[in-house]
Amino acid sequence: MPATASTREVTIEINGLRRTGTVEARRLLVHFLREDLGLTGTHVGCDTSQCGACTVEIDGVAVKSCTVLAVMADGASITTIEGLTDGSGELSRVQKAFHDHHALQCGFCTPGMVMSVRNLLRENPNPSEREIRHGLAGNICRCTGYHNIVRAVESLASEGSVA
Amino acid sequence: MTISQGTRHVGQPLKRREDLKLLAGRGRYVDDLKLPGMLYMAILRSPHAHAKIDSIDLSLARAAPGVRLALSGSALEDRIGPIVPNWIIPGSKVPVRRVVATDRVRFVGESVALVVAESLAEAYDAIGLIEVEYDVLPAVTEEQDAVRGDAPQLHENVPGNITTFYKVKGGDYEKANREADQVVKLRVVNNRLIPTCMETRAIVAAPEPDGTLTVYIGSQVPHMHRRWIAETVRIPEHQLRVVAPDIGGGFGAKMHLYPEDLLCPYLARELNAPVKWWETRSESHQSTSHGRAHTEDLEIAFNNDGRILGLKVSTLGNVGAYLSNMATGGPTVNTVNFGTGTYKIENYEALSRVVVTNTVPVDAYRGYGRPEGAYIAERAIDAVARHLNLDQVEVRRRNFIQASDFPYRPYGSTGVMYDSGDYQALLDKALEAFDYEGRRGECEALRGNGIYRGIGVAAYTHMCGMAPSRRLAPGGFDRGGWESARVSIDSSGRATIYSGSMSQGQGHATSLAQIAADVLQIPLEDIEIVQGDTRQVQAGHGTFNSRSMAVGGSSVHVSSHRVITKAKTIAAGMLEVDEKDVSYSAGAFTVPGTDIAPLTFSKVARMAYVGHKLPDGVAPGLDETVFYDPTGMGAPSGVHMAYVEVDPETGIVDILDYVAVDDVGTLINPRLAAGQIHGGVVQGIAQALFEEVSYDSESGQLLTGSLLDYAVPRAEHVPNIRSSFQQTPSPTNPIGVKGIGESGSIAAPPCMVHAVLDALSPFGIKHLDMPLTPPRIWAAIRSVREGDAR
Ligand code: FES
Ligand code: FES
Numbered sequence: 001m002p003a004t005a006s007t008r009e010v011t012i013e014i015n016g017l018r019r020t021g022t023v024e025a026r027r028l029l030v031h032f033l034r035e036d037l038g039l040t041g042t043h044v045g046c047d048t049s050q051c052g053a054c055t056v057e058i059d060g061v062a063v064k065s066c067t068v069l070a071v072m073a074d075g076a077s078i079t080t081i082e083g084l085t086d087g088s089g090e091l092s093r094v095q096k097a098f099h100d101h102h103a104l105q106c107g108f109c110t111p112g113m114v115m116s117v118r119n120l121l122r123e124n125p126n127p128s129e130r131e132i133r134h135g136l137a138g139n140i141c142r143c144t145g146y147h148n149i150v151r152a153v154e155s156l157a158s159e160g161s162v163a
Numbered sequence: 164m165t166i167s168q169g170t171r172h173v174g175q176p177l178k179r180r181e182d183l184k185l186l187a188g189r190g191r192y193v194d195d196l197k198l199p200g201m202l203y204m205a206i207l208r209s210p211h212a213h214a215k216i217d218s219i220d221l222s223l224a225r226a227a228p229g230v231r232l233a234l235s236g237s238a239l240e241d242r243i244g245p246i247v248p249n250w251i252i253p254g255s256k257v258p259v260r261r262v263v264a265t266d267r268v269r270f271v272g273e274s275v276a277l278v279v280a281e282s283l284a285e286a287y288d289a290i291g292l293i294e295v296e297y298d299v300l301p302a303v304t305e306e307q308d309a310v311r312g313d314a315p316q317l318h319e320n321v322p323g324n325i326t327t328f329y330k331v332k333g334g335d336y337e338k339a340n341r342e343a344d345q346v347v348k349l350r351v352v353n354n355r356l357i358p359t360c361m362e363t364r365a366i367v368a369a370p371e372p373d374g375t376l377t378v379y380i381g382s383q384v385p386h387m388h389r390r391w392i393a394e395t396v397r398i399p400e401h402q403l404r405v406v407a408p409d410i411g412g413g414f415g416a417k418m419h420l421y422p423e424d425l426l427c428p429y430l431a432r433e434l435n436a437p438v439k440w441w442e443t444r445s446e447s448h449q450s451t452s453h454g455r456a457h458t459e460d461l462e463i464a465f466n467n468d469g470r471i472l473g474l475k476v477s478t479l480g481n482v483g484a485y486l487s488n489m490a491t492g493g494p495t496v497n498t499v500n501f502g503t504g505t506y507k508i509e510n511y512e513a514l515s516r517v518v519v520t521n522t523v524p525v526d527a528y529r530g531y532g533r534p535e536g537a538y539i540a541e542r543a544i545d546a547v548a549r550h551l552n553l554d555q556v557e558v559r560r561r562n563f564i565q566a567s568d569f570p571y572r573p574y575g576s577t578g579v580m581y582d583s584g585d586y587q588a589l590l591d592k593a594l595e596a597f598d599y600e601g602r603r604g605e606c607e608a609l610r611g612n613g614i615y616r617g618i619g620v621a622a623y624t625h626m627c628g629m630a631p632s633r634r635l636a637p638g639g640f641d642r643g644g645w646e647s648a649r650v651s652i653d654s655s656g657r658a659t660i661y662s663g664s665m666s667q668g669q670g671h672a673t674s675l676a677q678i679a680a681d682v683l684q685i686p687l688e689d690i691e692i693v694q695g696d697t698r699q700v701q702a703g704h705g706t707f708n709s710r711s712m713a714v715g716g717s718s719v720h721v722s723s724h725r726v727i728t729k730a731k732t733i734a735a736g737m738l739e740v741d742e743k744d745v746s747y748s749a750g751a752f753t754v755p756g757t758d759i760a761p762l763t764f765s766k767v768a769r770m771a772y773v774g775h776k777l778p779d780g781v782a783p784g785l786d787e788t789v790f791y792d793p794t795g796m797g798a799p800s801g802v803h804m805a806y807v808e809v810d811p812e813t814g815i816v817d818i819l820d821y822v823a824v825d826d827v828g829t830l831i832n833p834r835l836a837a838g839q840i841h842g843g844v845v846q847g848i849a850q851a852l853f854e855e856v857s858y859d860s861e862s863g864q865l866l867t868g869s870l871l872d873y874a875v876p877r878a879e880h881v882p883n884i885r886s887s888f889q890q891t892p893s894p895t896n897p898i899g900v901k902g903i904g905e906s907g908s909i910a911a912p913p914c915m916v917h918a919v920l921d922a923l924s925p926f927g928i929k930h931l932d933m934p935l936t937p938p939r940i941w942a943a944i945r946s947v948r949e950g951d952a953r
Contacts, residue, residue, distance in 0.1 A: 024284075026284075034195075035197070038197075039188075040188070040191075040192075040194075040195035041187070041188020041189065041190070042188070043192070043361075043362070043411070044194070045361045045362070045363075045411075045444065046444040046869070046870045047443045047444045047445050047869065048444065048445070048869045048870050048871045050444075050869075050870035050871065051361065051444075051870060053361060080188065081186075081187070081188030082187070082188045082189075084187075084188075085186075085187045085188075089187075091183070091186055091187065095186040095187070098182070098186055099178060099179070099182045099183070099186060100178065102178070102179065102834050102835065102837075102838050104182060104185055104186065104668075105412075105668035105669065105670070105838060105842060106185075106360075106361065106362070106409075106410060106411045106412045106667055106668030107181075107182075107185030107186070107190050107409065107411070107668065108190075108192065108360075108361040108362045108411030108412060109361050109411075110185055110186060111188050114186070129883075130879075132878070133877075133878040133879040134878075134879050136877070136878040136879075137877045137878065137879050138877075139877075139878075140361065140870075140875055140877065141361070141878075142359055142360060142361050142412050142414070142842070142846070142875070143361075143412055143668050143838075143842045144838060144841060144842055145841035145842045145843075145844055145845030145846075145881065145884060145907075146841075146845065146877075146878040146881060147841040147845075147883055147884050148838060148841065149878065150878065150883070
């Protein structure tokens with residue numbers, strides 16, 4: 001798409017790669033990721049910023065990518081779920097804990113949930129159960145009842161690095 | 164044939180095989196699909212609950228950028244539809260449901276017009292340019308209001324707004340009523356819910372170069388969707404391929420035929436281009452089916468020892484503006500048939516009326532009718548305990564169906580049979596895990612300090628996997644009860660299993676493989692499960708009614724057995740021995756008592772495909788397809804207990820503990836089974852404490868129109884779930900499973916309500932309707948306190 005009055009060129013580092021594209025000014029980051037870049041691991045579960053399915057990391061902080069316009073992310077560095085397994089294809093520690101503790105069923109909330117868990121552990125490497133539950137308040141899961149997600153996070157508590 | 168077991172897979176808490184792609188962000192949901200030249204459909208929905216459509220002006224929308232087509236209902240009337248329900252209780256009056264409304268709208272959210280454009284943004288923009296003139300009519304949203312004489316009438320052929328009358332009767336309720344020491348009446352409301360799959364609905368219909376059509380849809384029932392779309396859009400069924408990729412939850416909401424399921428295929432053929440529709444969350448609240456929405460009046464006749472002699476039920480089931488796919492079956496067969504629950508209530512009488520209102524159609528949601536049925540039984544037994552001031556555990560014990568009673572037909576029913584179970588043992592396990600005695604004492608002690616804690620108990624049973632096929636016709640259920648599985652062995656001895664079941668997160672790629680691995684005795688890695696593609700999977704009914712392990716799993720089991728039976732014949736030929744002397748163990752055919760070397764399964768498979776040395780009359784190949792039609796239905800059961808603390812100043816409920824003991828028959832995979840309980844229980848807690856769809860009763864406006872207003876619980880609102888199992892194998896199928904998916908959402912609502920009522924018992928509060936939100940509890944306490952002050 002050529003740049004016009006209502007479009008802008010953005011350059012964003014995504015999962016370690018610099019990507020440049022022209023986006024409509026009204027384009028949400030989540031749509032830029034999904035539709036323009038084909039990174040469909042980031043999901044859209046609502047239209048009121050409630051569900052957290054769209055959570056990605058912008059400059060190391062978990063953000064709901066439906067609350068950000070793509071143009072606002074110009075110059076930022078973004079990690080999506082695809083970025084966690086890039087290269088080796090090996091699951092990261094948080095992903096592995098989800099697998100080990102059966103913390104996903106349909107998997108739709110999972111990418112956003114994993115991103116939020118990383119954020120939670122970065123801010124508080126040794127959270128209590130209450131802190132885990134509170135820390136995931138921005139993410140809805142309809143399948144697991146959260147029980148096994150909490151177990152997965154507990155297994156990572158105090159283990160240090162979240163990478 | 165006896166098959167000695169190699170490694171047992173059934174019963175092992177194996178980790179899921181489907182996790183890796185989902186965790187890596189490589190799941191493929193419908194909305195992830197992008198096809199060259201794809202167009203986007205958007206729908207204009209009615210802003211009114213009930214109105215005549217005077218005129219629709221599409222001219223501005225048609226002229227808008229990127230728009231390829233803009234249509235109203237009249238252009239489609241002769242082309243597609245109408246939408247016909249799939250479960251029609253005999254005698255029901257079926258209102259006509261157009262795919263897009265023509266002259267009248269009957270709920271907020273009903274489709275009025277559509278636009279197809281080159282981008283989604285352009286489609287949405289153009290929708291905003293359509294002008295519709297409405298003549299607003301009076302609306303009715305509540306079931307009690309809709310059956311009043313002066314209520315607005317929705318459909319000419321549905322007088323009194325009642326589509327269906329359904330009666331159940333066993334024993335002599337009137338006699339029980341006369342003879343009982345006491346009779347208590349209770350009205351209970353089963354609140355309207357939104358299933359809220361985290362993935363909303365989405366469809367892509369794509370014309371293929373060969374003239375066929377592929378429809379990608381997150382369907383729990385791909386083959387049913389193929390049939391329904393083919394019939395309603397008038398496409399030959401064999402030229403339609405339905406593909407269900409990964410599905411972000413279903414819970415019953417993704418097993419119905421919706422207008423968009425028909426519009427995309429129709430438009431794709433008209434425009435000869437792929438057409439996609441994706442539902443926004445707020446749109447979903449007004450276009451995807453809701454659940455529950457019942458009011459039941461109970462009359463309970465009991466003696467002073469707590470024994471219930473009789474129960475009379477009158478149900479009003481609100482099904483919204485039209486009869487959705489299974490709508491007449493929910494408040495009727497699925498609810499009142501199960502109204503006596505786990506209790507021996509021999510005199511039973513129920514009347515259910517299915518009621519149309521100006522609301523979103525109501526259909527299956529996790530448990531469909533069985534949560535409402537269990538709620539009847541459980542609120543009744545709880546009322547007896549409260550009324551007599553008897554211990555809630557003791558009252559249940561006195562009324563339970565006993566282990567020696569199975570198979571048991573409640574109230575002499577011909578339609579309901581509980582195959583097996585042991586409720587007393589379930590209760591004992593739950594009491595022990597919960598520390599009932601200790602906590603009872605704790606509750607009493609704390610009450611002195613103004614701390615209000617309560618214990619809730621609920622027991623349930625129901626039936627899963629509607630079958631056998633020939634028994635479904637009299638109830639008007641227009642599909643079979645069987646499931647199909649094809650076990651196809653390749654020339655290296657590995658298996659591809661084509662199953663008509665359809666996982667939406669349940670983990671079939673793991674659990675079905677476990678079932679097959681035990682019979683085939685090959686490693687799990689050598690088994691692939693294929694579901695969700697009508698071009699690959701021969702036939703099926705899909706996943707609902709907790710049927711996938713009982714019926715789908717049994718079909719995999721039976722077809723795997725057939726494979727081994729044939730392989731054994733081939734092996735006998737290869738070994739030049741009599742077939743009856745051959746055994747199959749640990750993945751190899753042996754001839755016990757001889758020194759003949761074992762012959763591996765893979766060698767036999769290769770022989771089956773080269774065909775060089777097959778016994779006379781044996782055809783090449785090792786590939787068996789089974790349509791497994793069960794002889795009966797398994798009846799899971801369980802006892803759940805909850806411990807809560809209610810803050811009387813705020814009405815907030817803190818859930819301190821939750822114990823679930825479930826008997827779902829043989830466990831295929833305990834890890835996945837527990838996951839099903841966790842998820843179901845939290846959906847049940849959500850119904851009891853948080854969620855409720857609200858309509859403005861005057862205007863019929865949907866007040867809970869987005870996730871901002873509809874209270875789906877977060878991690879911090881719910882407790883850990885302590886789940887354990889008792890395994891009484893079901894005699895109705897070869898693997899002994901009963902069904903698990905719906906247990907949690909059936910047991911948790913009454914369990915939570917009873918816990919809260921127990922906590923509130925010092926205030927003399929005997930009944931509150933769900934959801935038990937802080938304002939509702941606070942208001943109840945306040946009205947008691949104000950009454951005391953007066
Ligand atoms: S899509 Fe729901 S919070 Fe972003
Ligand atoms: S796993 Fe389905 S929504 Fe979380």
